[in-house]
Amino acid sequence: MTTPILRLENVKKSFGQKHVLKGVDLEVQRGESLVVLGGSGSGKSVMLKNALGLMTPNDGKIFFDGEDVTKSTGKTRAKMRERIGMLFQSGALFDSLTVWENVSFRLLQADRMRRKDAKERAIETLKKVRLGADVADLYPAEISGGMQKRVSLARSIISKPDLIFFDEPTTGLDPITADAINDLIIEQVRSLGAAAVSITHDMASARKIADNIAMLYEGKIIWHGPADIIDNSGNDYVDQFVHGRADGPIQPAI
Amino acid sequence: MNYSQGSEIVSNASTRKRGFPNPLQWIGAASLGLFSEVGRLFIFFLKVMATAFTPRWYVAQVWKQMVNIGFYSLPVVGLSAVFIGAALALNIYEGGSRYGAEQFVPSIVVLGITRELGATITGLMLAGRVSAGISAEIGAMRVTEQIDALETLSASPFRYLYAPRFLAAIIALPLLVLVADIIGIMGGWLVSVYALDFDSTTYIRNTMDFLTNNDVIVGLIKAVVFGAVIATMGCYQGDRSEAGATGVGRAATLAMVGAAVLVLATNYIMSTLFVEIGL
Numbered sequence: 001m002t003t004p005i006l007r008l009e010n011v012k013k014s015f016g017q018k019h020v021l022k023g024v025d026l027e028v029q030r031g032e033s034l035v036v037l038g039g040s041g042s043g044k045s046v047m048l049k050n051a052l053g054l055m056t057p058n059d060g061k062i063f064f065d066g067e068d069v070t071k072s073t074g075k076t077r078a079k080m081r082e083r084i085g086m087l088f089q090s091g092a093l094f095d096s097l098t099v100w101e102n103v104s105f106r107l108l109q110a111d112r113m114r115r116k117d118a119k120e121r122a123i124e125t126l127k128k129v130r131l132g133a134d135v136a137d138l139y140p141a142e143i144s145g146g147m148q149k150r151v152s153l154a155r156s157i158i159s160k161p162d163l164i165f166f167d168e169p170t171t172g173l174d175p176i177t178a179d180a181i182n183d184l185i186i187e188q189v190r191s192l193g194a195a196a197v198s199i200t201h202d203m204a205s206a207r208k209i210a211d212n213i214a215m216l217y218e219g220k221i222i223w224h225g226p227a228d229i230i231d232n233s234g235n236d237y238v239d240q241f242v243h244g245r246a247d248g249p250i251q252p253a254i
Numbered sequence: 255m256n257y258s259q260g261s262e263i264v265s266n267a268s269t270r271k272r273g274f275p276n277p278l279q280w281i282g283a284a285s286l287g288l289f290s291e292v293g294r295l296f297i298f299f300l301k302v303m304a305t306a307f308t309p310r311w312y313v314a315q316v317w318k319q320m321v322n323i324g325f326y327s328l329p330v331v332g333l334s335a336v337f338i339g340a341a342l343a344l345n346i347y348e349g350g351s352r353y354g355a356e357q358f359v360p361s362i363v364v365l366g367i368t369r370e371l372g373a374t375i376t377g378l379m380l381a382g383r384v385s386a387g388i389s390a391e392i393g394a395m396r397v398t399e400q401i402d403a404l405e406t407l408s409a410s411p412f413r414y415l416y417a418p419r420f421l422a423a424i425i426a427l428p429l430l431v432l433v434a435d436i437i438g439i440m441g442g443w444l445v446s447v448y449a450l451d452f453d454s455t456t457y458i459r460n461t462m463d464f465l466t467n468n469d470v471i472v473g474l475i476k477a478v479v480f481g482a483v484i485a486t487m488g489c490y491q492g493d494r495s496e497a498g499a500t501g502v503g504r505a506a507t508l509a510m511v512g513a514a515v516l517v518l519a520t521n522y523i524m525s526t527l528f529v530e531i532g533l
Contacts (some may be wrong), residue, residue: 049402052402052406053405054402054405054406078408081405081406081407081408082408084406086403086406088399088402088403089399090398090399092398092399092400092402092403093400093403094395094400094403094404095395095400105407105409106407106408106409109407109408109409109414110407110408110409155407
């Protein structure tokens, strides 16, 4: 069996007395598209931030391509991040930079590419997410929410990463735009041959982009299996979530 | 970690018993909270210093911040300085006339402006305009995940955001203080010549004769420290900003108030030190 691109081993994370992750175990293989489902406040974003190195777990280990990166710093962490792309829920585009500067930020700052070359690469990448060169010189505030998501997607794929994280990629978008984003995610992840970890509670999105699905509940992965058996998981929690029922073992977060 | 412990103590103190908390417990919790806050701020300051004075420097970012902090502060600094200089001259004249010492107006104005008021007024004005602005900008970036995005794109927020603001502030503040000194002295001259019937040539000669290099240097040293204080407070509060408009607003207020108090406190400490060493 090949080394998974990402492995979380008994990862725990607490904030004061609040235990958010209570021992998460997860593996992502190369080229796999894994969707992590979970209700609001289930710890999906915290798990993702730990995997990205934006937070350090209280306990447990995180391996990237077989290397323990749980407490890595400096060059090791930078090297890991060169191989990771991330699409944030809000897009997280830099307001003060133009669209092309946002897309090629890593090329300009980390790789120190010439601006002319970086702009060409940015426009080339924008085309991959169906955006024309005419948006390159606009600022994020001047484009729509759906376009911002596409720009963010372009930014996450420009350096041809081995692993891409998607944090609620379709949140806040209308169903048609959301579906277009899902298509772009599938297309780009496949063309790069990258692994993808998406966290969402949008079932339509999960069904479309996932090879495998994991469910996070109360800080633990309670189910993990192929996406095509999600409707027959045999797990009451998954069933309730997939069918969006208020009745069941999961209490609504209200 | 210390912060969490401090918070728990505060929380316990206030929630264990409903009603008035135990005063000793409250004082203890507040003291622990204060010490841990000071500690965190100091560590943040050291980290900003360490990144500001080691490569790599984002020169374009430093320049952009210098324009923002220095150039766009010129009107507020200039206007404040002219009024302070004018008011100072009037008050010194009023006080001096009680002892027949009106002739000391030029020398006391120039001394007060260069050693004290030029730097302090500039520091206070920029605590409001710049520190709050930096804090709001960084706070908004924090709550919209832009700072997380920076890290995932292999750019350190300390190197890309905080160090340029720190460097820009410690370079721009002395330049602004020089401007404030000149305009402040001019404010005193305007009032003295046009309202108090001083002779213009004599006023200027007295000013120049009394002024020493040390007086100007003292103000400039203070300006560098104020620049460091203003930028650090803005970045620190912004970095710690909590989610939502309230969180960002609170961060901006804390940055402004904290920077203003620290400007006045460090000013007193430096004035004492300079008097002691005869500068």
